[in-house]
Amino acid sequence: MMESEIVGAAASAGEFSMWALFLRADLVVKAVMISLLLASVWSWAIIFEKMALMARLRRKARGFEDEFWSGEPVDGLYEDVKEKPDHPMARVFVSGMREWRRGHVDGKPTPGLKERVEQSMSSTFAREMERLDRSLGFLASCGAVAPFVGLFGTVWGIMNSFRAIAASQNTSLVVVAPGIAEALFATALGLLAAIPAVIFYNKITGDIGRYAGRVEAFADDFIALVSRHSDRRPS
Template sequence: METEALVAASEIDFSLLALFLRATITVKVVMLILIFASVWSWAIIIQKTINYRAARRDADLFDRAFWSGEPLDKLYQNIGNTPNGAQERIFTAAMTEWERSHRGEGLIGGAQQRIDRSMDVAISRESEKLNNGLTFLATVGAIAPFVGLFGTVWGIKNAFEEIAIQQNTNLAVVAPGIAEALVATALGLLAAIPAVIFYNKLSADADRLIGGYDSFADEFATIISRQLDQ
C-alpha cells in the first residue's frame, strides 16, 4: 500500500507551472500578485541603480566645473536653460534668483534668503525624484511574506478538505496540495528579500546624494553671502 502511494506520488508533476495550474483560484491570484510585485520591484531596483549612478556622475562633472575657477556667470551661461543633473539644476535655480534680484546697480533686499529658498525648493524636488519608487520596495518587503503565508494557509486548508472528501491520507493525495501551498510562501520570500535588501541600499544611496546636494547648496550660499558683503 505504501509502495503504491510512493509510485503514485512520483508520477505527479511537481514543476512550478504544474503546481500553479493545479492551485485554486485564490492561491493563483496570490501567486500572480507576488510575481507581479517581484518583477516590478526588480524594475525599480534596476532603474534606480542606473539613475543613481548617473546622478553621481553628473555631480562629479559639475563639481569639477564649479571648482575649476571659471566665473560663475560664465558657467551659468554655458549651462543655459538645459541643466544636466541635480546640482546643475540647484545651481541654475540659485543663479536665476540672483539675476532676478538685481535692480539697476544693486540688489533687492532679502536676496540671500530668496536664493537659499530657491535652492531648498530645488533640493526638495531632487529628493522626491530620488526617493520615488522606494516606498513600493518597502511595502513589498513588509507585506509580501504575509501575502505568501495567506496563500499557503489557504492552500493547506484546501488540501485538508481534499483529504476529508477522499477519506485518504496517502502521499499521492496530500503531497500536491501541500506543495502548491508552500509555493506561495516561497514566492512571498522571493519578492520580499530583494526588496528589503535593495530598499536599504537605495535609501542609503539617496541619502548620500541628497547630503551632497545640501553640502553644495551650503557652500554656494557661503560664496553668494561673501559676494553680497563686498
C-alpha cells in the first residue's frame, strides 16, 4: 500500500516527459541540455553534408577516370575542365597539366619538368584533402567531450537531489526522483550527441582516406604517362 502511495505521489509531482524534465531543471542543467542538443544537431548537419559530398566525389571520380582512360588525348580533357574543375581529382589533373604545358620551350621539356609536375600535383592534393577534412574536428571533439558534458549535468542534478533531501528531511521517491531523472536525462543527451559523432567520424575519415588513395593513384598514373611522353620526345 505504501509503495502505491509513493508512486502516486511521484506521478502527481509532475510528468517525467523529456520536456517536463527540461522545464524542471535548473539553469545549469538546462544549459548542459541545450548545448548537447545543439552539438547533436550540428553533428548531424556535418554528417549529412560530408556523406553527400563523398558520394558526389566518388561519382565524379568514376566519370573523370573513364574520360581520362578513354584513349582520347588528355589535352582535350584539360581544355574541357581547366576553367572550372569541380572536384579534387580534376583540380589535381589541371595543376599537373598546367605545369606540364608551362615546362616546354619550343616543344621540348625543360630539365626537372617531371619533378615540378609532381610537386604541383602534390601541393594541390594536400590542399584538397585539407578542405575535405574541414569540420571533422568538431565530430571528433563532440564524440570525446559530449559524454563528459552530460556527466557534468548528471553530477549537478544529483547534487540538486541531495540538496532537496537535506531541505525537506525526506528521502522518499517524491523528493529524489525529479533530480535523478534530470541527471539521467543529461547523461542520455550526452550519449545521443557522442555516439553518432564517433561512428560517423570513423566512417567519413575512412571514406576520405580511400578517396585520397584513389586520387594519389591517379596522380601517379598521370606522372607516369607524362614521363613516358617526355622520354619519347627527341632530344
